[in-house]
Amino acid sequence: MQPQEVHNLGFDDAEICGQSVKLRPLSEADAAPAWELIHDNREILKWLLWDGPSDQAELAETWRERWPEEMRLGRSYHFAIEPLEEPGFAGVITIKLPYYPDSVELGYWLGLPYWNRGYMTEAIGLACCFAFTCLDAVRVSSTVFADNFASRRALEKNGFVTDGRLRRDVFKFGQWQDTFFMTLLAEEWLESHVEPCSVRLVPHVEPPGTAA
Numbered sequence: 001m002q003p004q005e006v007h008n009l010g011f012d013d014a015e016i017c018g019q020s021v022k023l024r025p026l027s028e029a030d031a032a033p034a035w036e037l038i039h040d041n042r043e044i045l046k047w048l049l050w051d052g053p054s055d056q057a058e059l060a061e062t063w064r065e066r067w068p069e070e071m072r073l074g075r076s077y078h079f080a081i082e083p084l085e086e087p088g089f090a091g092v093i094t095i096k097l098p099y100y101p102d103s104v105e106l107g108y109w110l111g112l113p114y115w116n117r118g119y120m121t122e123a124i125g126l127a128c129c130f131a132f133t134c135l136d137a138v139r140v141s142s143t144v145f146a147d148n149f150a151s152r153r154a155l156e157k158n159g160f161v162t163d164g165r166l167r168r169d170v171f172k173f174g175q176w177q178d179t180f181f182m183t184l185l186a187e188e189w190l191e192s193h194v195e196p197c198s199v200r201l202v203p204h205v206e207p208p209g210t211a212a
């Protein structure tokens with residue numbers, strides 16, 4: 001099965017709210033603060049497979065057109081992380097369906113001023129809730145650079161375990177990096193998860209006569 005063929009439920013809108021952050025769809029308006037937080041910021045980019053946006057317009061275009069469409073079609077789900085105390089954009093968490101619609105993969109980053117406040121731990125928990133309850137996921141996984149202790153810790157606090165170390169898995173900024181493949185299974189999540197404070201979902205419905 002090719003990744004581009006993998007689909008799950010589509011949504012026009014989705015907001016999942018926790019105690020300190022909420023997840024909501026990204027918009028064009030988030031591109032300016034996101035650009036300020038991430039461009040040329042190696043403290044963030046050194047941990048990502050992505051090398052960052054080439055300019056602010058690229059982010060704006062992707063967040064206005066491509067990612068809402070991906071969410072509508074149920075191909076991938078990209079959320080802004082918004083602190084409740086400081087409304088606005090703080091980072092991104094993404095749910096992808098690399099091979100199967102019910103086995104999903106998380107990727108994420110947070111702007112430096114927002115680190116170490118527990119935001120990503122909660123954002124991962126909210127994304128897992130979306131994956132397990134709205135997408136019927138059987139597994140959520142994440143691939144983390146071996147030295148990324150903060151990310152590994154945020155996953156572990158959500159019950160993720162390390163399935164294995166992939167040696168020289170990624171070539172990043174001129175160096176090979178080992179990664180850890182970390183997973184959380186649906187039944188493990190059920191045992192220990194924290195409920196979101198609120199969830200608002202607007203499933204996408206194709207107008208009559210437009211279905212393929």
Ligand SMILES: CC(C)(COP(=O)(O)OP(=O)(O)OC[C@H]1O[C@@H](n2cnc3c(N)ncnc32)[C@H](O)[C@@H]1OP(=O)(O)O)[C@@H](O)C(=O)NCCC(=O)NCCS
Nearest residue numbers: 044047108109110115116117118119120121149150151153
């Ligand atoms: C990794 C990242 C998402 C963490 O977000 P965050 O909101 O700061 O994480 P949290 O505050 O929820 O939790 C971080 C945990 O790691 C711990 N931690 C932070 N730095 C650490 C370090 N160098 N070594 C060990 N633990 C560390 C924190 O103490 C905290 O654990 P605790 O609550 O038990 O004290 C953020 O640092 C980031 O965006 N980094 C750059 C991009 C990135 O790494 N993305 C992930 C790719 S897999």
